Amino acid sequence: MTVKSTPLNSVTAHKQYSEMADTPNVRSTQARRAEVQDSYPSRLSTAPETTWLPRQDAVVKGRQLSGPLSQAQLDEFEHKGFLFIPNLIEGAELDELRQEMKALMSNDEYLNKDFSVTEPESQEIRSLFAVHFLSERLGKLASDQRVAGAARQIIGDDPYVHQSRINYKPGFAGKGFNWHSDFETWHAEDGMPAMHAVSASLILTDNHEFNGPLMLIPGSHKKFVPCLGETPEDNHKSSLKAQEVGVPSPEALTELVAKHGIEAPKGKAGGLLLFDCNTLHASNANLSPDPRSNVFFVFNRQDNRCEAPYAAAKQRPDFLAHSPDQPTQQYR
Numbered sequence: 001m002t003v004k005s006t007p008l009n010s011v012t013a014h015k016q017y018s019e020m021a022d023t024p025n026v027r028s029t030q031a032r033r034a035e036v037q038d039s040y041p042s043r044l045s046t047a048p049e050t051t052w053l054p055r056q057d058a059v060v061k062g063r064q065l066s067g068p069l070s071q072a073q074l075d076e077f078e079h080k081g082f083l084f085i086p087n088l089i090e091g092a093e094l095d096e097l098r099q100e101m102k103a104l105m106s107n108d109e110y111l112n113k114d115f116s117v118t119e120p121e122s123q124e125i126r127s128l129f130a131v132h133f134l135s136e137r138l139g140k141l142a143s144d145q146r147v148a149g150a151a152r153q154i155i156g157d158d159p160y161v162h163q164s165r166i167n168y169k170p171g172f173a174g175k176g177f178n179w180h181s182d183f184e185t186w187h188a189e190d191g192m193p194a195m196h197a198v199s200a201s202l203i204l205t206d207n208h209e210f211n212g213p214l215m216l217i218p219g220s221h222k223k224f225v226p227c228l229g230e231t232p233e234d235n236h237k238s239s240l241k242a243q244e245v246g247v248p249s250p251e252a253l254t255e256l257v258a259k260h261g262i263e264a265p266k267g268k269a270g271g272l273l274l275f276d277c278n279t280l281h282a283s284n285a286n287l288s289p290d291p292r293s294n295v296f297f298v299f300n301r302q303d304n305r306c307e308a309p310y311a312a313a314k315q316r317p318d319f320l321a322h323s324p325d326q327p328t329q330q331y332r
Contacts, residue, residue: 081276082274089202183277184225187310206290208288217256
């Protein structure tokens with residue numbers, strides 16, 4: 001389908017696996033995989049022979065498609081693995097989104113839900129998942145031409161939302177997050193086959209150098225870094241607060257940073273950060289009085305839907321890895 005140039009335009013997903021009973025048999029899928037070498041092996045028991053493996057998938061796959069991104073912007077994304085668009089949303093529209101975020105994050109009904117993650121040392125909500133289902137307004141944002149249309153140009157096909165969340169890093173108390181590639185987790189624990197996904201992060205508070213902005217290693221998206229350590233059972237219960245499995249070695253990070261450096265896109269609320277699923281990123285603790293928050297959508301291709309995990313005994317819960325036809329009502 002074509003994403004039209006309208007402020008709010010739904011991106012329709014084709015019907016795929018919507019119920020657990022409809023998902024591919026995990027054991028049979030893993031058995032078939034045993035006959036084919038994994039292009040992106042990770043969670044290894046011994047150190048790999050090489051620090052990283054070359055990426056097997058193209059970065060920008062939809063240059064010929066119409067959308068909000070220029071060829072120059074697609075070139076920058078191709079080269080760096082991310083693109084920051086300042087002031088995408090302003091004025092009353094931004095105010096409305098910020099009010100929606102506050103309402104969701106302050107809803108006590110979400111505190112003890114699986115899709116709500118609190119800070120490691122408090123009951124303050126750190127991340128709230130499945131927000132495009134919880135909020136009609138955020139559901140519209142997830143299908144907005146300015147966001148989903150840009151994702152479509154990058155991944156080269158109609159997108160569906162693989163994951164959505166609000167991240168909130170409170171002033172003085174917001175913890176950092178370790179270096180990682182999202183694709184490494186989605187491949188190992190969710191069963192995402194290839195690097196055909198892109199993240200879109202709309203910042204809802206000003207991001208500056210003191211409140212823990214996202215740091216990215218430009219160019220790291222073209223290298224897959226295998227990680228050591230078997231995936232523990234229900235790893236997501238701890239990794240969403242502090243990731244310890246599926247993180248690159250200090251040696252790999254040192255080499256990559258020496259070659260590519262680190263960048264931290266900063267700007268006023270309303271900017272949009274697009275970054276490739278394999279771009280290594282992290283964030284420091286927020287030691288300022290200013291909170292840092294964003295609403296975050298992961299867009300995946302229809303033909304790249306998750307199957308059996310590549311390095312875990314079972315898939316993570318569906319609030320972390322939606323199917324293209326997942327019912328909304330289970331979160332409301």
